[in-house]
Amino acid sequence: DGGITQSPKYLFRKEGQNVTLSCEQNLNHDAMYWYRQDPGQGLRLIYYSQIVNDFQKGDIAEGYSVSREKKESFPLTVTSAQKNPTAFYLCASSTLWDRDNYGYTFGSGTRLTVV
Amino acid sequence: ILNVEQSPQSLHVQEGDSTNFTCSFPSSNFYALHWYRWETAKSPEALFVMTLNGDEKKKGRISATLNTKEGYSYLYIKGSQPEDSATYLCAFPVTGTASKLTFGTGTRLQVTL
Numbered sequence: 001d002g003g004i005t006q007s008p009k010y011l012f013r014k015e016g017q018n019v020t021l022s023c024e025q026n027l028n029h030d031a032m033y034w035y036r037q038d039p040g041q042g043l044r045l046i047y048y049s050q051i052v053n054d055f056q057k058g059d060i061a062e063g064y065s066v067s068r069e070k071k072e073s074f075p076l077t078v079t080s081a082q083k084n085p086t087a088f089y090l091c092a093s094s095t096l097w098d099r100d101n102y103g104y105t106f107g108s109g110t111r112l113t114v115v
Numbered sequence: 116i117l118n119v120e121q122s123p124q125s126l127h128v129q130e131g132d133s134t135n136f137t138c139s140f141p142s143s144n145f146y147a148l149h150w151y152r153w154e155t156a157k158s159p160e161a162l163f164v165m166t167l168n169g170d171e172k173k174k175g176r177i178s179a180t181l182n183t184k185e186g187y188s189y190l191y192i193k194g195s196q197p198e199d200s201a202t203y204l205c206a207f208p209v210t211g212t213a214s215k216l217t218f219g220t221g222t223r224l225q226v227t228l
Contacts, residue, residue, distance in 0.1 A: 104149070104159070
């Protein structure tokens, strides 16, 4: 079955460390996205990519980096420059060219905690 | 950042009740409006992508309507069941980037027996 796989489900990071969250899709979707959720807030966009080797900053990109070397993969690195990284991170993908059917498919999320 | 607002923030109904909630969005330069259901410990799931003023879409007991001129969408659940308990999110594309969505904070629905 096609879908999006995020790993790990839980991640603990020490102060000053970089960590990378994995996101893989086999839906042949062109676009991929990273969102962050904090308690009491809506999903906020970190980065998105509409094509391989290209990506754009979202609303809260500071302290994060991404790459899109393959269509299927869009890993997110949370760097030590991110001051408040403890949050729930969701990856999503979508098609781009069918306006009536480009609802997102989401992964199951990664909960990152700084210890 | 475009503002997407949802109300109420939370809702508690009994099994069999019908309920509805609202998503408000900027009415200018409308492209599409998305609804998602997010059950606890699961991934958000797309319910509807609505694109036309006056559109009404239905999926089982859940339906949604769209008014692009006044900038709102309603989600209705008929005969609520405990399995409908979830957070319902609406989302709106950022101007100029059809696929990049801004999400509301959601309506959390709890259905009890």
